[in-house]
Each structure stands twice: as structure tokens, then as C-alpha cells.
Amino acid sequence: MNSKHKLLTLITATVAFSSLTVGTVLAQAKLTNQSKLTLNGIGTVRVGMTVKEATRAAGTKLVGDAPNNSCYYVKPQGEPQNIGFMVAGGRISRVDVYKNSRVTTFSGARIGDTEAQIKSLYPGQITVTPHQYVIGGHYLTLTPKDRAYSNYRLIFETDGKRVTQLRSGKLPEVEFVEGCS
Known part of the structure; x- marks a missing residue:
């Protein structure tokens, strides 16, 4: 094999590997x-x-009602189901997860967890307040320790025993x- 052929083989292998790597990254990003x-x-x-940026980042189309006011929701077309993105002022402001126990936080919290499990996953960071509509239910609000995230919250809604919904995002929208x- 001459040096020109070796170089061509090396370039072909590099391009193939690069394509595989980019494809893998894109598949993981979906x-x-x-x-x-x-x-x-x-x-x-x-x-x-923006919704356009979020659609690109999600790797799936985000659909919803026509943006006829300053606040509306979009959701992934297809999978994952039961996730909504609140759009306020033309930008994603929060994420809502409902009826989907497969989506978790990095700490593993999910719909169906007990209030005690949530408190143990985030010791000293959870504030418990009464639910406005569910008798005996609560909002378990995670306030981050890191100042860089002081304008964000993670809120677990419960029926008084188990998490029924969760949402994350920026203040004030995450608390609506x-x-x-």
C-alpha cells in the first residue's frame, strides 16, 4: 500500500468515525x-x-396551541409524552412533568415517590407548603444551594403521600x- 493510499484510508476512517461520533451525540441529545x-x-x-431553539435541542418538534398570548404551552410531538413546556415572553420558562414516572431528576426523584423519599434525596433543601387544590396534599419546593441557580426551583406536587406531578423552571413562572x- 503506497503512502497516498494509506492517507486516503486514514481520511476515510476519520470521516466515518467522526460521523459515527456526531450521530451518537445527536442520538443522545434527543x-x-x-x-x-x-x-x-x-x-x-x-x-x-425560544421554541425554535428548544425544538432543535429536543430533536423533536414541539407543538401546542398557537401563541395567542404571552403565556402558552408546547409539548413534544410523540415521545416523551406527558411533558409540557411553558412559554412566557417567547421563551421556555418551565417544564411540567405529569403522568410520566419514567422521567427522573439527576437524583432519581420521580412521580410516585413518597414525600419522605424526596426529602431524603434533597436534605435541608425542601420547603413543604399546603397544596391549593388537593386536601392533604403538598408542594415540596427545592430551593437550590448554588447561587447561580437562585432564580430557579424544582417543585414536587403530592397528594399528601406520593408525588403526583413535578415541575422545574425560573421564578416566578415555576410557582404559578x-x-x-
Whole structure:
């Protein structure tokens, strides 16, 4: 094999490997049920993105009602189901997870966990307040220790025993009990 042929083989192998690596990264970036909910987003979708930017980051189309006011929701077309993105002022401001126990936080918190489990996952960071609509229910609000995230919250809604919904995002939208209503 001459040096020109070796160089061509090396370039071909490098391009193939690069394509495989880019494809792997893009596949991992797609929003799925395994995407982790964080204080400021889920998977690669972040609070502050426009819907167009979030669609690109999610790797799936985000659909919803026509943006006829300053606050509305979009959701992934297809999977993962039961996730909504609040859009306020033209940007993602919060993520809502409901009826989807497969989506977890990085600490493993999910729908169906007990209040005690949530408190043990986030010791000293949970504030408990009464639920506005569920008798005996609570809001377990995680206030982050890191000052960089002081404008964000993670809120677990419970029936008094187990988590029924969760949401994360920036203040004040993350605390809107009735969403955009």
C-alpha cells in the first residue's frame, strides 16, 4: 500500500468515525423518557430558549396551541409524552412533568415517590407548603444551594403521600399553580 493510499484510508476512517461520533451525540441529545429533569430544563432543552431553539435541542418538534398570548404551552410531538413546556415572553420558562414516572431528576426523584423519599434525596433543601387544590396534599419546593441557580426551583406536587406531578423552571413562572391560567 503506497503512502497516498494509506492517507486516503486514514481520511476515510476519520470521516466515518467522526460521523459515527456526531450521530451518537445527536442520538443522545434527543429528548426521551430517560432525559433528566434539572432546575433549568430537561435533557438538552433549557429555560430561556425560544421554541425554535428548544425544538432543535429536543430533536423533536414541539407543538401546542398557537401563541395567542404571552403565556402558552408546547409539548413534544410523540415521545416523551406527558411533558409540557411553558412559554412566557417567547421563551421556555418551565417544564411540567405529569403522568410520566419514567422521567427522573439527576437524583432519581420521580412521580410516585413518597414525600419522605424526596426529602431524603434533597436534605435541608425542601420547603413543604399546603397544596391549593388537593386536601392533604403538598408542594415540596427545592430551593437550590448554588447561587447561580437562585432564580430557579424544582417543585414536587403530592397528594399528601406520593408525588403526583413535578415541575422545574425560573421564578416566578415555576410557582404559578395554575400554569398560564
